[in-house]
Amino acid sequence: MDLTEYCISSNTVAADGVFSxxxxxxxxxNGNTSHRDYVTHPGAVLIVPILSNGNVVLERQFRYPLHxxxxxxxxxxxxxxxEVLTTGQxxxxxxxxxxxxxxxxxxxxHPCIGYSNEVIHTYLATGLIAGAHQRxxxxxxxxxxxxxxxxxxxxxxxxITDSKTIVxxxxxxxxxxxxx
Amino acid sequence: MDLTEYCISSNTVAADGVFSxxxxxxxxxNGNTSHRDYVTHPGAVLIVPILSNGNVVLERQFRYPLHxxxxxxxxxxxxxxxEVLTTGQxxxxxxxxxxxxxxxxxxxxHPCIGYSNEVIHTYLATGLIAGAHQRxxxxxxxxxxxxxxxxxxxxxxxxITDSKTIVxxxxxxxxxxxxx
Numbered sequence: 001m002d003l004t005e006y007c008i009s010s011n012t013v014a015a016d017g018v019f020s021x022x023x024x025x026x027x028x029x030n031g032n033t034s035h036r037d038y039v040t041h042p043g044a045v046l047i048v049p050i051l052s053n054g055n056v057v058l059e060r061q062f063r064y065p066l067h068x069x070x071x072x073x074x075x076x077x078x079x080x081x082x083e084v085l086t087t088g089q090x091x092x093x094x095x096x097x098x099x100x101x102x103x104x105x106x107x108x109x110h111p112c113i114g115y116s117n118e119v120i121h122t123y124l125a126t127g128l129i130a131g132a133h134q135r136x137x138x139x140x141x142x143x144x145x146x147x148x149x150x151x152x153x154x155x156x157x158x159x160i161t162d163s164k165t166i167v168x169x170x171x172x173x174x175x176x177x178x179x180x
Numbered sequence: 181m182d183l184t185e186y187c188i189s190s191n192t193v194a195a196d197g198v199f200s201x202x203x204x205x206x207x208x209x210n211g212n213t214s215h216r217d218y219v220t221h222p223g224a225v226l227i228v229p230i231l232s233n234g235n236v237v238l239e240r241q242f243r244y245p246l247h248x249x250x251x252x253x254x255x256x257x258x259x260x261x262x263e264v265l266t267t268g269q270x271x272x273x274x275x276x277x278x279x280x281x282x283x284x285x286x287x288x289x290h291p292c293i294g295y296s297n298e299v300i301h302t303y304l305a306t307g308l309i310a311g312a313h314q315r316x317x318x319x320x321x322x323x324x325x326x327x328x329x330x331x332x333x334x335x336x337x338x339x340i341t342d343s344k345t346i347v348x349x350x351x352x353x354x355x356x357x358x359x360x
């Protein structure tokens with residue numbers, strides 16, 4: 001069966017903020033029409049930085065929509081015309097101060113397929129060299145390190161609930177199992 | 181360090197669609213002010229239905245924001261004043277036709293902490309009894325079944341990229357490893 005929904009018309013509902021929201025009129029596979037509201041997002045890169053001692057570099061950051069501090073991996077939006085790998089290198093340096101010699105793409109993930117077009121490119125970064133972070137004044141977060149095994153336990157115990165971070169740690173576990 | 185951001189004022193930017201978007205003026209930990217835009221969402225329930233032959237019931241659904249068919253687990257929004265488990269039972273029946281005798285909560289996940297307050301409650305459902313689905317005319321999807329091992333391979337091969345589905349399958353793998 002062709003499950004495709006086709007755009008009839010598209011309107012931007014709100015666009016003055018960090019992201020914009022679109023409302024499209026669409027034709028469904030059964031011939032009916034419906035509305036689809038969704039966030040448009042430039043895409044993001046998520047990095048799993050692993051130190052030579054095997055520990056993962058994590059962050060604690062307050063996330064306003066949920067009024068809660070989350071444990072998460074470094075990540076950030078792709079700038080206009082920026083290569084995805086460049087975004088990863090830039091965000092890792094800005095947020096944590098680390099530069100990495102070796103980058104492996106673990107895959108992509110789609111965090112919110114119901115109402116956002118965001119795609120998150122996920123990288124493993126090793127061969128880390130510590131330096132000074134380049135967070136701007138209003139980018140407030142803390143970094144810390146935990147073994148991968150402990151990360152996986154923290155997921156099972158509900159201490160890590162950020163979906164993008166869980167997916168990236170899962171992909172890392174599987175990658176290291178098959179690549180040693 | 182207190183990483184908390186405090187609300188100064190809150191405005192609804194767009195609210196006529198499936199979700200609403202808020203723009204809040206907030207005070208940052210360093211005393212500066214900034215804006216936070218985010219989607220408000222009622223929360224959702226995701227179900228990992230496992231048949232007596234060990235296969236997982238999956239869905240294929242076209243997701244308009246990404247113009248792509250995704251492989252995903254059954255899930256749906258929590259209705260007003262609805263118990264979370266009731267949402268899971270209702271959505272499983274509506275989308276797949278199955279009712280389940282045994283429900284285990286695997287945890288919660290937050291799919292989009294940067295710009296949505298959505299929380300997804302994740303359940304394992306076993307003791308399945310097949311019946312007729314109750315999808316409405318415009319809810320167009322296909323169901324199929326795959327072993328859990330094959331699901332995990334499909335994640336590693338990039339055939340499953342929906343974050344909520346990957347997280348739920350990861351939690352299922354870990355749960356079954358420890359509960360047998």
